[in-house]
Amino acid sequence: xxxxxxxxxxxxxxxxxxxxxxxxxxxxxxxxxxxxxxxxxxxxxxxxxxxxxxxxxxxxxxxxxxxxxxxxxxxxxxxxxxxxxxxxxxxxxxxxxxxxxx
Amino acid sequence: xxxxxxxxxxxxxxxxxxxxxxxxxxxxxxxxxxxxxxxxxxxxxxxxxxxxxxxxxxxxxxxxxxxxxxxxxxxxxxxxxxxxxxxxxxxxxxxxxxxxxxxxxxxxxxxxxxxxxxxxxxxxxxxxxxxxxxxxxxxxxxxxxxxxxxxxxxxxxxxxxxxxxxxxxxxxxxxxxxxxxxxxxxxxxxxxxxxxxxxxxxxxxxxxxxxxxxxxxxxxxxxxxxxxxxxxxxxxxxxxxxxxxxxxxxxxxxxxxxxxxxxxxxxxxxxxxxxxxxxxxxxxxxxxxxxxxxxxxxxxxxxxxxxxxxxxxxxxxxxxxxxxxxxxxxxxxxxxxxxxxxxxxxxxxxxxxxxxxxxxxxxxx
Amino acid sequence: xxxxxxxxxxxxxxxxxxxxxxxxxxxxxxxxxxxxxxxxxxxxxxxxxxxxxxxxxxxxxxxxxxxxxxxxxxxxxxxxxxxxxxxxxxxxxxxxxxxxxxxxxxxxxxxxxxxxxxxxxxxxxxxxxxxxxxxxxxxxxxxxxxxxxxxxxxxxxxxxxxxxxxxxxx
Numbered sequence: 288x289x290x291x292x293x294x295x296x297x298x299x300x301x302x303x304x305x306x307x308x309x310x311x312x313x314x315x316x317x318x319x320x321x322x323x324x325x326x327x328x329x330x331x332x333x334x335x336x337x338x339x340x341x342x343x344x345x346x347x348x349x350x351x352x353x354x355x356x357x358x359x360x361x362x363x364x365x366x367x368x369x370x371x372x373x374x375x376x377x378x379x380x381x382x383x384x385x386x387x388x389x
Numbered sequence: 390x391x392x393x394x395x396x397x398x399x400x401x402x403x404x405x406x407x408x409x410x411x412x413x414x415x416x417x418x419x420x421x422x423x424x425x426x427x428x429x430x431x432x433x434x435x436x437x438x439x440x441x442x443x444x445x446x447x448x449x450x451x452x453x454x455x456x457x458x459x460x461x462x463x464x465x466x467x468x469x470x471x472x473x474x475x476x477x478x479x480x481x482x483x484x485x486x487x488x489x490x491x492x493x494x495x496x497x498x499x500x501x502x503x504x505x506x507x508x509x510x511x512x513x514x515x516x517x518x519x520x521x522x523x524x525x526x527x528x529x530x531x532x533x534x535x536x537x538x539x540x541x542x543x544x545x546x547x548x549x550x551x552x553x554x555x556x557x558x559x560x561x562x563x564x565x566x567x568x569x570x571x572x573x574x575x576x577x578x579x580x581x582x583x584x585x586x587x588x589x590x591x592x593x594x595x596x597x598x599x600x601x602x603x604x605x606x607x608x609x610x611x612x613x614x615x616x617x618x619x620x621x622x623x624x625x626x627x628x629x630x631x632x633x634x635x636x637x638x639x640x641x642x643x644x645x646x647x648x649x650x651x652x653x654x655x656x657x658x659x660x661x662x663x664x665x666x667x668x669x670x671x672x673x674x675x676x677x678x679x680x681x682x683x684x685x686x687x688x689x690x691x692x693x694x695x696x697x698x699x700x701x702x703x704x705x706x707x708x709x710x711x712x713x714x715x716x717x718x719x720x721x722x723x724x725x726x727x728x729x730x731x732x733x734x735x736x737x738x739x740x741x742x743x744x745x746x747x748x749x750x751x752x753x754x
Numbered sequence: 755x756x757x758x759x760x761x762x763x764x765x766x767x768x769x770x771x772x773x774x775x776x777x778x779x780x781x782x783x784x785x786x787x788x789x790x791x792x793x794x795x796x797x798x799x800x801x802x803x804x805x806x807x808x809x810x811x812x813x814x815x816x817x818x819x820x821x822x823x824x825x826x827x828x829x830x831x832x833x834x835x836x837x838x839x840x841x842x843x844x845x846x847x848x849x850x851x852x853x854x855x856x857x858x859x860x861x862x863x864x865x866x867x868x869x870x871x872x873x874x875x876x877x878x879x880x881x882x883x884x885x886x887x888x889x890x891x892x893x894x895x896x897x898x899x900x901x902x903x904x905x906x907x908x909x910x911x912x913x914x915x916x917x918x919x920x921x922x923x924x
Contacts, residue, residue, distance in 0.1 A: 290540065291536050291537045291538075291539070291540070292535065292536060292537075293531060293535040293536065293537060293561045293562060294535075295863055296535070296560065296561065296863065297560050297861045297862050297863045297865075297898060297900075298437045298438075298451065298560060298861060298897075298898035299437060299532065299535075300897070302535045320534075323534045323536075324534065326530075327530055327534035327536050330530060330536050330538060331534075331536040335519035335520055335605065335606040336519050336605050336606065337519070345517065346518065346519050346605045346606070347517060347519060348518075348519025348520065348522075348606065349519070349522055349526060349530075349538075350521065350522055350523060350526065351507070351508065351522075351523050351525070351526055352522065352523060352525055352526025352527075352529045352530065353507070353525065353526070353529070354425075355507060358517075372526070372529075373426075437898075438838070439800075439838035439898075439899070440838060441796060441797060441798035441838050441839070442797055442798060442799075442816070443797075443798075443799050443800075443816050444799075444800070444803065448798060448799065448800045448838060449800035449836055449838055451898065559862070560861060560862060560863075562863075562922065573755075573756065573761065574756075574760045574761050575759075575760055575761070575762075575763060578794065578796050578839065579759035579760060579763065579765070579793060579794045580792065580794075580796070580839030580840065580841045581839070582759065582762075582763030583759065583763050583764065583765070583791070583839075583840075583841070583877065584839075584840055585763060586762070586763040586764055586877060586878055586879060587875065587877060587878075587879050587915060587916045588862075588879050588919060589875075589878070589879030589880070589918070590879070592762065592763050594755065594761065594762075595755075689797075691797070728815070729797065729814065729815040729816050729817070730797040730816070730817075731797075732795070732797070732815045732817045733794070733795030733796060733797065733815075733817030734794065734795055735794070735795070735796055735797075735817075736797060736817065
């Protein structure tokens with residue numbers, strides 16, 4: 288687990304042990320905790336670019352975290368426009384940067 | 390598509406919706422409680438700090454424990470909970486719901502909309518860069534999924550949301566480089582700001598963010614002094630290293646369902662923008678349609694709970710489950726508690742705004 | 755920049771002097787007493803119920819600033835972990851030996867250990883002097899808010915409000 292993981296917390300206590308699963312970001316394996324969102328797993332791995340815009344190809348990433356803004360949308364298991372901030376990880380899930388409208 | 394019939398449908402299972410459900414169930418009314426998330430509790434479940442208010446509002450209890458307690462109560466009282474369910478419209482035929490890809494229209498005697506609020510955006514050069522996130526998103530990452538959005542964080546906005554989020558991110562191990570505030574004073578409670586100052590966090594008033602700098606994500610944040618109108622003063626820019634910029638510049642009520650249903654609105658600055666007109670029973674200009682919580686004006690959880698109480702009791706009374714005298718007594722007690730919460734320099738103007746709103750409610754002939 | 759908690763997050767001398775939760779210098783000189791640094795009217799009153807001696811009063815409306823009855827207060831410190839705003843400490847200027855102690859709320863990791871030397875800090879988070887950790891406790895089963903007691907030179911007692919956070923062990 289990387290630097291960004293909160294392993295112990297003054298109020299929440301030690302992080303609960305959760306089953307590890309693997310999601311694939313652009314073909315690269317990324318370790319995730321069962322039950323967490325795709326966005327959280329990618330953020331923990333230091334991944335920030337989730338998609339690029341249609342006209343100018345600018346990078347976009349997690350913004351609202353509640354499924355409202357569409358900036359976190361990625362292609363998940365071949366399906367575009369998946370809001371990764373409200374989608375739980377699944378072992379073997381394939382996650383790709385969504386370029387434009389896919 | 391399936392057609393259903395229910396007595397009271399509550400949309401939104403945050404503190405207002407949960408309290409409405411609990412009070413309505415207490416009278417024996419049937420309640421269906423709907424929420425688009427997979428867990429109820431609204432914003433409470435990611436709040437790890439101890440709440441304010443009084444013991445009736447669970448003061449001194451951490452947000453996620455308040456959420457658990459309210460959920461437990463609603464559940465144990467037999468509330469019909471529909472989670473992962475989107476309420477997409479309120480029609481003459483009923484409330485439109487989608488759950489697991491299935492469409493439902495629920496004909497309800499009374500509907501209570503407790504949809505909450507959402508964070509306002511801020512626009513400046515680089516504001517779309519990955520690494521710019523809302524304070525709420527940062528709290529969900531840190532307090533629910535135990536991951537920091539970054540290690541060096543600038544927070545834009547010094548209302549309670551920004552101050553609390555900054556503190557929580559520090560508790561998670563991040564460094565808060567600065568809290569940036571446009572006005573000459575801090576928006577939130579002094580005690581929240583004092584915690585940050587004791588931890589050495591600079592609170593930069595009369596300042597604005599002019600740029601989030603970086604190629605594919607935030608690498609630095611440029612901050613300028615702000616004039617009395619909140620505009621950047623040229624030549625006053627300085628750039629500080631940061632990998633995350635948290636936006637906490639305000640919230641607005643999530644009122645789409647009420648607009649779509651045809652309720653009448655008023656623009657009230659103190660409450661966060663357009664809010665639905667309602668009477669003292671929290672009923673909108675549409676008969677049988679109630680609203681409670683942040684959707685009626687951005688305030689705090691204890692007030693959302695009291696408005697939920699009033700809406701739940703009033704809806705149940707209109708269905709005949711509790712007599713009007715008993716309902717009036719309970720609602721008056723809740724109004725008293727709201728008055729107590731909406732006093733002092735932080736609350737007086739919202740109490741005044743609440744009354745202007747009540748006065749502008751069209752009277753029934 | 756204007757002075758005061760609403761402008762900087764640091765209460766001004768005037769705000770502290772006018773605050774009904776702040777004990778008198780005479781009372782502080784006699785021994786351990788609560789120091790309630792709650793200088794704004796906000797809707798909040800758990801401190802009232804927290805005190806077993808009934809020394810804290812908020813009353814109605816609950817936005818009143820808490821009033822400390824410094825003669826009823828015995829400095830037990832039950833209130834320290836109960837304040838949602840982390841605004842209460844217990845200060846003891848009568849320990850003798852030119853020393854003072856402060857009980858303050860702390861919600862960070864890592865926690866210091868009893869016997870450690872730490873950096874006592876002021877309201878701006880600046881280091882004031884070294885301090886020795888005498889106690890680290892959690893009251894009433896609330897693990898989240900620890901109460902730490904530090905000992906330091908008496909002449910810094912008006913400045914010291916907390917400690918500088920410890921670096922995580924690598």
